Amino acid sequence: MEIQKNSSKIKVKPLSRKDIRNIAETLKKKWGLKGKKINILKFLEIFVSLVKYEYEIVEDSQLKTNYAEFDPSDKVMRIRESVYSGAAKGNTRDRFTIAHEIGHMILHSLMDAEIKFCRFDETVKSYEDIEWQANTFAAEFLVDFSEIEYMNIDEISEKFGVSRKVAQIQKEKLYL
Numbered sequence: 001m002e003i004q005k006n007s008s009k010i011k012v013k014p015l016s017r018k019d020i021r022n023i024a025e026t027l028k029k030k031w032g033l034k035g036k037k038i039n040i041l042k043f044l045e046i047f048v049s050l051v052k053y054e055y056e057i058v059e060d061s062q063l064k065t066n067y068a069e070f071d072p073s074d075k076v077m078r079i080r081e082s083v084y085s086g087a088a089k090g091n092t093r094d095r096f097t098i099a100h101e102i103g104h105m106i107l108h109s110l111m112d113a114e115i116k117f118c119r120f121d122e123t124v125k126s127y128e129d130i131e132w133q134a135n136t137f138a139a140e141f142l143v144d145f146s147e148i149e150y151m152n153i154d155e156i157s158e159k160f161g162v163s164r165k166v167a168q169i170q171k172e173k174l175y176l
């Protein structure tokens with residue numbers, strides 16, 4: 001999502017990492033994705049059609065500041081062409097970008113979250129920060145926490161198609 005007015009943050013209903021992990025887990029169980037490397041484009045395609053949302057692949061120049069964005073008003077996710085093709089090739093950053101936008105769809109639109117713009121001097125705790133929530137969803141969705149206890153960073157990165165940085169965070173946050 002791109003709506004970042006000046007230095008303001010967007011505040012939403014608080015969700016802890018544990019809440020978000022539970023949402024990601026429920027989704028993966030439903031879709032038979034537990035323990036698997038998720039084909040994020042295939043998931044996107046089927047998921048948006050089920051919930052009657054849409055996605056569009058647009059020229060990179062049409063999305064100036066974002067790799068992708070989700071517009072809750074028209075329920076359309078727009079994705080840069082280069083990001084879409086990168087995700088198809090397994091690029092970890094592009095996979096994460098798409099999972100992040102799916103996070104916005106689920107947490108901030110389908111779950112009907114209350115979204116407020118905060119002034120820059122208002123404190124937004126990370127649990128209430130819309131971008132933190134979408135990033136946390138992306139990481140929890142792509143990486144299966146129940147599999148990584150005995151895996152190292154490289155193994156996690158390889159198995160789940162995420163960057164080493166994401167793999168490391170998920171390993172650090174294994175026990176909540």
Ligand SMILES: [Zn+2]
Nearest residue numbers: 001002131134
């Ligand atoms: Zn976002």
